[in-house]
Amino acid sequence: MLYREVGQFRTSYAADQAIFPIRQDRFGMLALLLVAYIAVPLMANEYWLSTIFVPFFVFSLAALGLNILTGYAGQLSLGTGGFMAVGAFTAYKLATAFPGLNIVLVFVAAGIVTALVGLLFGIPSLRIKGFYLAVATLAAQFFLIWLFVKVAWFQNYSPSGVITAPPRAVFGHFFVTGPEALPAYKYWFTLTFAAVLALAAKNMVRGATGRKWMAIRDMDIAAEIIGIRPLSTKLLAFAVSSFYIGIAGALWAFIYTASVEALAFDIDRSFQILFMIIIGGLGSILGSFLGAAFIILLPIFLNNLPDQLGLHVGVALVTNLQDIIYGALIVSFLIAEPNGLAALWRIGKEKLRLWPFPH
Amino acid sequence: MHSNGGVLLKVEGIALAFGGVKALADVSFDIRKGEVRAIIGPNGAGKSSMLNVINGFYRPHAGSITYKGRTVRHMRPHQAAKAGIARTFQNIALFKGMTTLDNIMTGRLLKMRGNFLLDALYVGPARREETAHRAVVEQIIDFLEIQAIRKVPVGRLPYGLQKRVELGRALAAEPDLLLLDEPMAGMNFEEKEDMSRFILDVNEEFGTTIALIEHDMGVVMDISSRIVVLDYGRKIADGTPDEVRRDQAVIDAYLGVAHDGGKGA
Ligand SMILES: Nc1ncnc2c1ncn2[C@@H]1O[C@H](COP(=O)(O)OP(=O)(O)OP(=O)(O)O)[C@@H](O)[C@H]1O
Ligand SMILES: [Mg+2]
Numbered sequence: 001m002l003y004r005e006v007g008q009f010r011t012s013y014a015a016d017q018a019i020f021p022i023r024q025d026r027f028g029m030l031a032l033l034l035v036a037y038i039a040v041p042l043m044a045n046e047y048w049l050s051t052i053f054v055p056f057f058v059f060s061l062a063a064l065g066l067n068i069l070t071g072y073a074g075q076l077s078l079g080t081g082g083f084m085a086v087g088a089f090t091a092y093k094l095a096t097a098f099p100g101l102n103i104v105l106v107f108v109a110a111g112i113v114t115a116l117v118g119l120l121f122g123i124p125s126l127r128i129k130g131f132y133l134a135v136a137t138l139a140a141q142f143f144l145i146w147l148f149v150k151v152a153w154f155q156n157y158s159p160s161g162v163i164t165a166p167p168r169a170v171f172g173h174f175f176v177t178g179p180e181a182l183p184a185y186k187y188w189f190t191l192t193f194a195a196v197l198a199l200a201a202k203n204m205v206r207g208a209t210g211r212k213w214m215a216i217r218d219m220d221i222a223a224e225i226i227g228i229r230p231l232s233t234k235l236l237a238f239a240v241s242s243f244y245i246g247i248a249g250a251l252w253a254f255i256y257t258a259s260v261e262a263l264a265f266d267i268d269r270s271f272q273i274l275f276m277i278i279i280g281g282l283g284s285i286l287g288s289f290l291g292a293a294f295i296i297l298l299p300i301f302l303n304n305l306p307d308q309l310g311l312h313v314g315v316a317l318v319t320n321l322q323d324i325i326y327g328a329l330i331v332s333f334l335i336a337e338p339n340g341l342a343a344l345w346r347i348g349k350e351k352l353r354l355w356p357f358p359h
Numbered sequence: 360m361h362s363n364g365g366v367l368l369k370v371e372g373i374a375l376a377f378g379g380v381k382a383l384a385d386v387s388f389d390i391r392k393g394e395v396r397a398i399i400g401p402n403g404a405g406k407s408s409m410l411n412v413i414n415g416f417y418r419p420h421a422g423s424i425t426y427k428g429r430t431v432r433h434m435r436p437h438q439a440a441k442a443g444i445a446r447t448f449q450n451i452a453l454f455k456g457m458t459t460l461d462n463i464m465t466g467r468l469l470k471m472r473g474n475f476l477l478d479a480l481y482v483g484p485a486r487r488e489e490t491a492h493r494a495v496v497e498q499i500i501d502f503l504e505i506q507a508i509r510k511v512p513v514g515r516l517p518y519g520l521q522k523r524v525e526l527g528r529a530l531a532a533e534p535d536l537l538l539l540d541e542p543m544a545g546m547n548f549e550e551k552e553d554m555s556r557f558i559l560d561v562n563e564e565f566g567t568t569i570a571l572i573e574h575d576m577g578v579v580m581d582i583s584s585r586i587v588v589l590d591y592g593r594k595i596a597d598g599t600p601d602e603v604r605r606d607q608a609v610i611d612a613y614l615g616v617a618h619d620g621g622k623g624a
Contacts (some may be wrong), residue, residue, distance in 0.1 A: 200479040200480070208488075208489070221416075222454070
């Protein structure tokens with residue numbers, strides 16, 4: 001079946017507004033979900049599930065959150081790591097204070113608390129923009145990490161400053177944290193968060209909410225003149241974005257690493273996630289996932305490359321080379337396609353729609 | 360042009376200055392319901408500033424604005440929008456990264472009741488609302504004959520089409536008062552004709568009151584019912600196209616004569 005719109009006349013606006021208006025895209029999405037839910041856990045080994053797929057979903061969620069704020073609403077933030085830490089430590093405090101509380105509710109509550117914190121740090125965005133706003137979020141980043149390192153209450157007075165996720169199960173006995181947790185359960189758990197929240201994000205950005213965000217991003221003066229209130233629109237973006245990032249932080253601490261210290265969410269983490277959305281595509285849901293995959297897979301690929309080629313190089317050299325190649329690839333990619341991987345994907349699809357006719 | 364006489368908007372004694380520059384000085388005029396009111400004058404006369412005062416973008420230093428019977432010194436832009444004032448800009452203020460459709464849909468935001476949670480779930484009310492507003496926006500797209508560029512990001516459109524999309528976004532709000540700042544600037548003859556037709560159609564079919572800034576005298580004389588003439592921030596004439604055409608002060612201003620006398624004032 002060719003990839004075509006032809007013959008698929010959308011006879012109503014409702015149909016044209018559907019999330020995937022082209023039938024092949026709908027099948028593609030369904031197939032992708034089937035593969036993700038069934039084929040991958042059947043075929044992938046523990047290494048792939050725990051060290052590639054789980055962090056991939058966690059990073060994708062964080063990137064999605066940052067993309068809502070930066071890509072859609074146009075507010076640059078360097079505080080992503082700090083907000084992930086808020087999610088992680090809130091989840092930890094809640095889970096240990098209320099052992100009976102369902103783990104899903106713990107994560108949602110962690111997201112809500114992070115949203116409130118994000119709201120607070122979003123208030124300066126009414127007055128300051130661009131570079132200066134980035135500096136303000138940087139202050140938030142440093143303050144939050146300092147808070148979680150220094151105030152022992154957040155770590156339940158653990159001497160090392162490390163928090164360890166208590167064992168928790170979903171549906172009674174499917175453990176997703178703790179010693180009995182299975183990689184497949186962790187995988188399904190994070191996948192479900194990523195899938196549900198990505199769908200919600202897609203719905204928001206293609207609806208009135210997303211149009212408000214993008215209007216503020218593209219021209220805040222004109223947005224105000226058609227009746228959009230800049231402060232509430234920006235604050236909503238900060239809150240929703242932080243909700244996503246907070247849940248990503250909680251998933252990171254509980255599901256991916258199981259025990260973590262605040263420094264895992266330092267400024268490097270913020271930059272890493274910013275790279276993801278720049279490479280994947282600002283203002284694109286798909287781009288958040290592509291960017292996360294790229295940033296996670298590239299180092300693994302570069303790590304294994306010398307072995308694959310049969311080269312024997314020292315470990316120190318490999319690490320240095322990796323950094324150089326990594327940086328060079330990112331820069332050259334951005335020069336070649338400043339709109340990110342998602343733009344490549346879209347251009348590819350547009351070509352495919354017309355293929356084999358060039359015009 | 361079916362002006363029925365009632366006054367929709369009245370500005371009185373408006374003054375505005377930027378540092379030492381007096382952009383507006385003691386300007387008063389009114390706009391009647393249903394008319395096409397033109398504001399003309401040489402470059403820098405204060406025309407755009409006047410529109411900015413009306414829709415709350417600039418705060419005047421003196422004077423008052425009476426809109427729909429309520430008198431204020433200043434409305435905030437979103438209050439003006441809520442009260443039914445929509446506008447286009449001299450330098451086009453579209454949302455460049457969004458499609459034509461999305462840009463015009465933003466014009467309906469004030470009429471949409473949903474919230475982000477309903478949007479996220481895309482359930483019942485959110486979906487119904489989106490579809491209902493989409494239908495109105497499609498009518499505007501048909502009216503402006505821009506069906507073909509519905510899904511194109513407006514940043515990629517040529518200037519003339521961008522002006523049309525911007526008019527569409529303003530129309531989507533179903534305004535009572537539509538402020539147009541040089542809607543035909545930089546257009547060729549045919550584009551100007553199209554735009555004049557759209558403006559007249561909006562005025563006649565929907566009864567929308569229009570305030571229009573335009574440099575092309577042919578167009579102004581053709582489509583407006585009354586004209587305010589500004590020069591150096593002051594009103595120098597006000598009347599029908601015929602009256603304004605014969606006004607000596609206007610002729611002088613456009614020939615540059617009055618400026619020598621005016622500078623001392
Ligand atoms: N934001 C601003 N800051 C400083 N000066 C301004 C500003 N806006 C307008 N002015 C000044 O006010 C005066 C009137 O400007 P305005 O833009 O209203 O003129 P105009 O009649 O619309 O001219 P044009 O036909 O060139 O568009 C000019 O001297 C202009 O330089
Ligand atoms: Mg002007």
